[in-house]
Amino acid sequence: MSVDWGRRAVVRVGRVLRFLGWFVARLVVANLVVAREILTPGWRLRPAIVRVPLPGASSTELVLTALFVGLTPGTLTVAVRTTPPVLFVHGMYAEDPHAFRREVVELQRKLRSAVRPAGGQPAGPAPAAGDPDGR
Template sequence: MMNPLRVLGYAVWLTGEIVKGALDVAKDAVLPGVDMQPAILELPLRCSTDLEISVMASSITITPGTITVGIASAAGTTPPTLFVHAIYASDPEEIRTGLRHMEDRVLRTTRGPGWEGRLS
């Protein structure tokens, strides 16, 4: 069972990310085309359960400026993979780093501290 305090902590952090994303999109609405450089990125996951993958995909989608456009199931040694559309992807690696940070938080929420030793 997940710790309710970790879930609350994740919800608070995610709310902050939603606000930051909304401000970026609002700025672009006022100054059209200034920062937009859309791209679709492939993100192999460390998440392995349906819950973890769903939380990750949903978190990406509710954050303004990004949306999960596809999910590829794990196959053999290939991990599950999300395909993410980001409207501000001038540096795709920076976007992936941000998404990895989100995934770290999802895994810490679902698996607890020290989850790195419990991959899968």
């Protein structure tokens, strides 16, 4: 039993380190883009607030995604809806809302891979099913 626990711990640490490495690289690029904007105002600033549905995200995964979005220069989580799981994200460079949304979903997917146990069950409580107003 302890061998299985040890293997799972090693796998989890590897997943978390892989995510953090990916995120640090993304963070460096985002900082360079924002620095370029500061040095050359009007370079390509296209702000927008984008609705990002995150189906199947637990409450913990939703909060972690919102926090990592907020850590990235040029992005800010404006609102969080838990039922269904949705983030509203402001992006300084969101000229193409679909591409911007895909970037946030990619962040959430990689984060999910890092925080979920090997069986793939959500970390933390699952969101309530359905939203009566269909949003």
